[in-house]
Amino acid sequence: MxxxxxxxxxxxxxxxxxxxxxxxxxxxxxxxxxxxxxxxRKCVSAWQMEQLKSGVLIVRLDAQRKSIMHLLQLGDTVSALYLAAVTAQKNKHRVRAFLKAYSFSKVLFMYNFFSDSLRAGKTQGIFLDSNLLRLPNVNLQNSFYLLADEDYIFNSSIGFVPEDSADFVKEHGYPVRKMAIVLKNKYGHQLKSPFPYFQKDRTLSKTLYSFMCLNDPYVFFYLPLVNAIKYPKRVELEKSYTPERQVQIVEEWNEKLGTYFQNLKSNFPLNIPESFKPLLY
Structure with a gap:
């Protein structure tokens, strides 16, 4: 009982x-x-859009450096060099797609392992051309920039963070879906709607497409580490990473940016409440 x-x-x-x-x-x-x-949301998004138009989009390229070095440490040099070749080919297609189809603002490219240098303001020598070669004389002239990654979007666990504490806040939450493009602020926090801050890849096909490898500098970077003189001759990529599909992805997103900007133009110059200004960075 x-x-x-x-x-x-x-x-x-x-x-x-x-x-x-x-x-x-x-x-x-x-x-x-x-x-x-x-x-x-509306005020910050409008301000970010206005700033991006006259600022810079920085496309961060996934270098897969940790994965490649891990394979080298395991002694699997063949897989390491192949992953380096695949990574280089994907990144070339991504860079050239943005150069061809993105027109909303100025655009620059860098490897993701230069993120700390970028945050520290050391921008000379970190940006890349369409062949993934460093551009020694290109500096980030504009103070405002946004980051474009291929990444997951999250059900964000953070709201709007004042800049004086933004460096100490990390994006956590439940990953929803991997996106072809995810836009983030300089502290790595994903943006919020109504800003069109992500672009899906609607490709369903898993067919692999073969591409010839050229004398890629990214692959050659690893050759001295393995005492090898050969690099992969061909790589296979999913349709999502073909040049044509990458261009389509960027075109779709670029159009969204343009449409959103046109809808906002009547509101410029913006009248931002004083209490919101710590959120503008």
């Missing part, structure tokens, strides 16, 4: 606890809270 009574009391306690949590969430998600968040 006592055991049964304890179970009943325990059930009542749990039910009351859940109701309390629900009430707290309801209070937190009040209409005023949503309204303020929506105003922030």
């Amino acid at each position: 006592a055991q049964k009574l304890n179970k009943i009391l325990c059930s009542i306690f749990i039910a009351l606890f859940i109701l309390k949590i629900g009430a707290q969430e309801k209070d937190y998600k009040s209409p005023k809270t949503f309204e303020l968040f929506n105003i922030k």
